[in-house]
Amino acid sequence: MTRISRHRVIAAAAFLAAAPALAGCGAGSDAITNQPYTPTEALTKQVNGINISQAFFLGPDSGATIAPGAATPLYLSVVNTNQAPDQLVGVGVDSALGTAKVSSPVTLPVQTRVSIGNPTPSILIEGLKKPLRGGESIQVQLQFANAGLVPLTIPVITRSREFTSLPQAPGVSAAPTPTPTPTASASASTDSMEDMGHSTEGTDG
Template identity: 70%
Template sequence: MTRNRRHRAIAAAAFLAAAPALAGCGAGFDATTNKPYAPTEALAVNTEQGIKISQAFFLGPDSGAQLAAGGSTPLYLSMVNTNQTPDTLVGLGVDPAVGTAKVSAPVTLPPNQRVATGQPTPGILIEGLKKPLRGGESITVQLQFTNAGVVPLTIPVITRSREFTAYPAAPNATPAPTPTPTPSASTAGEGDHGTEGH
């Protein structure tokens, strides 16, 4: 085999080896053409402490609206304690520059049972927000468990849209602005014709 052929063979092999990875990237980015890319979808993570979180998000306002400073954002969690002994979520730590955490009651986590917080009534909130939230932000918190200890997470703020419209509005959320109708070209054209007729 000549040197040129050998180089071509190596290049072809390298391309074929990279093809599955490139196809995977393409499939991921193609999703933007199939549906809107939502980088702030709910967080899912398996923690080192044995708490599996399949969904975690702060509920923000409706699209185009905001949670005003001084308002509250509820935390929704869906989690499974994969440890052999029961555990309890007892607290939420948050930077005071964001707001004040409130856990209305401890959340018991039996082994290997899914537990969801926030429904029907949100029991974990960040109150007294220091800045307005519009959705798309992330908030770093520490979930505090009796046995698992402190679990740090960065949780997205998701607008109340798409599959999240079924959730009750966050407290003190401002309504989304109503679109203002604009005159259409045909209406403007009709007005012009009327003027020309006189």
């Protein structure tokens, strides 16, 4: 065997030995990106190794209102892409809007998608100082134990479409009941009955 042939055999053997490890790395990435996922309501954002691909406050049903003094829950989908676990420990909002409350720190394992708020909301803005009807945006700062502060502008969405299965926000007023309007066929039927009555009176005379 020539020297060149020997080098080619060694290179081929090294590539075959590395192939399983490369395949394992690819599977680890796909384990995150290939998971079924609800269409996002906010722009994807990655800061300090924290990837947030969905964020929204749940508002009222269409046509209803979350009244001042009530609360709205926050929903997040988060992946911690750092080398060590982290925790979401706090949320800050403008005091002119209300007070943010985190019931308990949310643990974020490495390379694992965590859905915060589902099935039980754990982050709320309480004591709202203005009504919410859906369509507003709220600026928040998420506080992580290791990753630090992550600022976000988060939309308030109405409880409709795929979000109707989520529990209604506390203190939501009911949507106004639409006033029924008479249909054209009903009006025509009434006019016809009146004409028949006039015709009968003329015959009796």
